[in-house]
Amino acid sequence: xxxxxxxxxxxxxxxxGPAVFAAEAFAADKAPFKIGVMAPVTGSWASxxxxxxxxxxxxxxxxxxxxxxxxxxxxxxxxxxxxxxRTAALAAQRxxxxxxxxxxxxxxxxxxxxxxxxYADDGVLQIATGxxxxxxxxxxxxxxxxxxxxxxxxxxxxxxxxxxxxxxxxALVHDNSSYAKGLAEEVKAILDQAGLQIPFYDAITPGDRDxxxxxxxxxxxxxxxxIFTGYYPEAGMLLRQKKEMAWDVPxxxxxxxxxxxxxxxxxxxxxxxxxxxxxxxxxxxxxxxSLNFLAEYRRRFNTLPSSVWSIMAGDxxxxxxxxxxDLEEPTAxxxxxxxxxxxxxxxxxxxxxxxxxxxxxEGDVYRLYQVDQxxxxxxxP
Amino acid sequence: xxxxxxxxxxxxxxxxxYALIALGYTMVYxxxxxxxxxxxxxxxxxxxxxxxxxxxxxxxxxVGVGPAVVICVILVMGFSALAxxxxxxxxxRPLRKSGRLSAVVSALGASIFLQNAVMLIWGAKGLAYPADxxxxxxxxxxxxxxxxxxxxxxxxxxxVMVGLYxxxxxxxxxxxxxxxxxxxxxxxxxxxxxxRVIAVVFMIGPALGGLAGVMVGACYGQITFTMxxxxxLKAFTAAIIGGIGNIPGAMLGGILLGxxxxxxxxxxxxxxxxxxxxxVLILILVIRPTGILPERVAExx
Numbered sequence: 001x002x003x004x005x006x007x008x009x010x011x012x013x014x015x016x017g018p019a020v021f022a023a024e025a026f027a028a029d030k031a032p033f034k035i036g037v038m039a040p041v042t043g044s045w046a047s048x049x050x051x052x053x054x055x056x057x058x059x060x061x062x063x064x065x066x067x068x069x070x071x072x073x074x075x076x077x078x079x080x081x082x083x084x085x086r087t088a089a090l091a092a093q094r095x096x097x098x099x100x101x102x103x104x105x106x107x108x109x110x111x112x113x114x115x116x117x118x119y120a121d122d123g124v125l126q127i128a129t130g131x132x133x134x135x136x137x138x139x140x141x142x143x144x145x146x147x148x149x150x151x152x153x154x155x156x157x158x159x160x161x162x163x164x165x166x167x168x169x170x171a172l173v174h175d176n177s178s179y180a181k182g183l184a185e186e187v188k189a190i191l192d193q194a195g196l197q198i199p200f201y202d203a204i205t206p207g208d209r210d211x212x213x214x215x216x217x218x219x220x221x222x223x224x225x226x227i228f229t230g231y232y233p234e235a236g237m238l239l240r241q242k243k244e245m246a247w248d249v250p251x252x253x254x255x256x257x258x259x260x261x262x263x264x265x266x267x268x269x270x271x272x273x274x275x276x277x278x279x280x281x282x283x284x285x286x287x288x289x290s291l292n293f294l295a296e297y298r299r300r301f302n303t304l305p306s307s308v309w310s311i312m313a314g315d316x317x318x319x320x321x322x323x324x325x326d327l328e329e330p331t332a333x334x335x336x337x338x339x340x341x342x343x344x345x346x347x348x349x350x351x352x353x354x355x356x357x358x359x360x361x362e363g364d365v366y367r368l369y370q371v372d373q374x375x376x377x378x379x380x381p
Numbered sequence: 382x383x384x385x386x387x388x389x390x391x392x393x394x395x396x397x398x399y400a401l402i403a404l405g406y407t408m409v410y411x412x413x414x415x416x417x418x419x420x421x422x423x424x425x426x427x428x429x430x431x432x433x434x435x436x437x438x439x440x441x442x443x444v445g446v447g448p449a450v451v452i453c454v455i456l457v458m459g460f461s462a463l464a465x466x467x468x469x470x471x472x473x474r475p476l477r478k479s480g481r482l483s484a485v486v487s488a489l490g491a492s493i494f495l496q497n498a499v500m501l502i503w504g505a506k507g508l509a510y511p512a513d514x515x516x517x518x519x520x521x522x523x524x525x526x527x528x529x530x531x532x533x534x535x536x537x538x539x540x541v542m543v544g545l546y547x548x549x550x551x552x553x554x555x556x557x558x559x560x561x562x563x564x565x566x567x568x569x570x571x572x573x574x575x576x577r578v579i580a581v582v583f584m585i586g587p588a589l590g591g592l593a594g595v596m597v598g599a600c601y602g603q604i605t606f607t608m609x610x611x612x613x614l615k616a617f618t619a620a621i622i623g624g625i626g627n628i629p630g631a632m633l634g635g636i637l638l639g640x641x642x643x644x645x646x647x648x649x650x651x652x653x654x655x656x657x658x659x660x661v662l663i664l665i666l667v668i669r670p671t672g673i674l675p676e677r678v679a680e681x682x
Contacts, residue, residue, distance in 0.1 A: 267512020
């Protein structure tokens with residue numbers, strides 16, 4: 001009986017062995033493809049960063065389970081930039097020494113800028129996902145791309161909506177970050193030209209809790225609308241404190257205010273009526289691919305990604321996976337050439353994706369949103 | 382004039398919180414000549430504990446708003462005091478005999494430890510005290526509408542400060558604290574248990590810090606695990622300006638800093654608010670290097 005078992009075991013080995021070896025040999029054929037994710041996993045934008053990492057890891061798992069990108073297994077390395085330019089430089093060094101070919105991320109423009117040259121020097125391709133500051137792509141770095149739009153585009157759309165909604169005077173507030181300041185300058189230039197009055201133009205300090213002094217000052221110039229070009233934590237507190245002052249001037253924000261946490265911080269009552277422009281959010285994606293993915297995401301993490309920027313990271317990953325599948329040798333240079341020239345008719349979660357020669361995304365993605373009485377972000381007419 | 386009064390009120394509300402946190406720095410410094418860098422993070426801890434009691438445990442729903450706030454404040458102050466006590470036992474007492482520098486490094490380490498502990502326990506995403514947690518009442522002060530919560534915050538921080546002042550100046554324990562602040566050796570010879578004094582100081586300071594944390598949460602909503610850094614820095618500055626080691630000085634310094642900030646933003650530039658505030662503070666220090674109300678250090682010489 002014992003012999004029989006041993007015999008059976010050997011027989012099994014003979015039958016299964018080659019299959020195992022063959023599979024290994026096949027996988028060993030192609031070296032794994034290493035992608036870095038640089039994201040603010042900690043710090044004040046941690047909500048964005050954690051979503052980014054979750055999305056990319058989930059997508060990578062899907063690709064690997066279905067045989068990899070063109071037979072290559074994808075390995076994800078995470079680098080936490082903490083939403084801070086100084087930490088970003090360290091994260092970039094860490095990802096480079098981990099041997100990544102390409103990097104997805106990151107969110108803040110100033111943070112991307114700190115890491116940009118480090119990646120360029122070491123020949124690592126970077127696809128930024130939330131960094132909309134103009135000058136990032138004006139440096140003509142051959143290996144730099146982004147799946148998010150640029151501030152000049154955003155500034156144009158924001159200024160258009162302010163005029164279209166019929167406002168005549170506007171207070172313009174930014175937070176001195178390179179993103180918010182760039183966007184504010186862009187909007188100001190367009191509104192000045194269109195003849196709108198801008199009696200207040202100044203910057204608040206992000207991370208502060210009390211903006212009542214600023215709001216009281218803005219109130220003295222009595223604008224038709226306040227334009228705030230910074231991020232959601234400050235936008236939320238501006239709304240909350242504006243409500244406490246019982247002042248009902250409308251507020252419009254840029255795409256960095258597109259985060260569900262805004263309603264939590266401001267409270268539903270104070271957030272109601274807030275306008276912002278943004279690429280379509282997670283709740284507005286209605287194509288089958290996105291719906292399936294979001295369902296899987298919800299099953300895994302019990303919630304939806306809180307903003308569109310982490311979805312942009314998903315798109316950056318998809319583009320890289322496609323390049324790795326199509327290219328014989330997916331080096332950073334080859335992928336760059338592929339993205340600049342050959343990537344056509346590729347559909348990501350946020351719509352068709354193609355890149356121009358500077359590495360910017362082509363096409364129009366912005367929409368106007370408004371927060372309704374229940375704190376839900378709805379497309380505004 | 383209306384604008385001036387409104388901005389003064391804005392400044393006082395912010396300054397009251399700075400003052401409350403500054404008391405923790407100044408008390409510890411007074412007795413130990415140690416800057417407790419972890420104090421800002423005990424403040425953060427207080428804000429998160431408050432969130433847990435008020436929101437996660439549903440205290441307001443269970444016993445009504447008023448009692449809930451009182452219970453929450455007592456619990457938070459108790460737990461913060463406990464945390465401060467543990468901190469003193471673990472990070473400072475073992476280093477009492479070593480150099481001043483080791484204690485400073487230990488304080489910085491404790492600060493980083495606490496900050497990361499808060500992040501790991503409550504998560505890196507910020508939390509928000511619900512806006513409808515407390516009823517929204519607006520009162521009128523000098524013709525200006527002011528949310529009641531801000532008035533409550535300012536008045537209760539003033540009350541706590543006055544209470545502390547009386548405690549320090551009118552009680553036996555207070556006298557022991559003052560004696561230890563002037564000369565620990567002599568205090569010991571007079572039969573004062575200096576170790577107990579230090580332990581008490583390290584419970585009162587963090588309790589006030591925790592209270593300030595709940596106030597910031599209730600007042601502004603958003604709490605993040607990094608919030609202690611900025612508040613800690615501002616309060617530390619306030620303590621220095623007032624004359625570190627001196628309790629009325631810390632109150633004065635905190636309120637002054639808040640008001641200078643508000644007026645800087647109001648009359649000069651919002652973006653330059655902090656720069657202006659710190660410039661004024663440097664000016665004060667140039668004129669009075671030991672702060673507005675200096676602790677009587679000279680007596681020791």
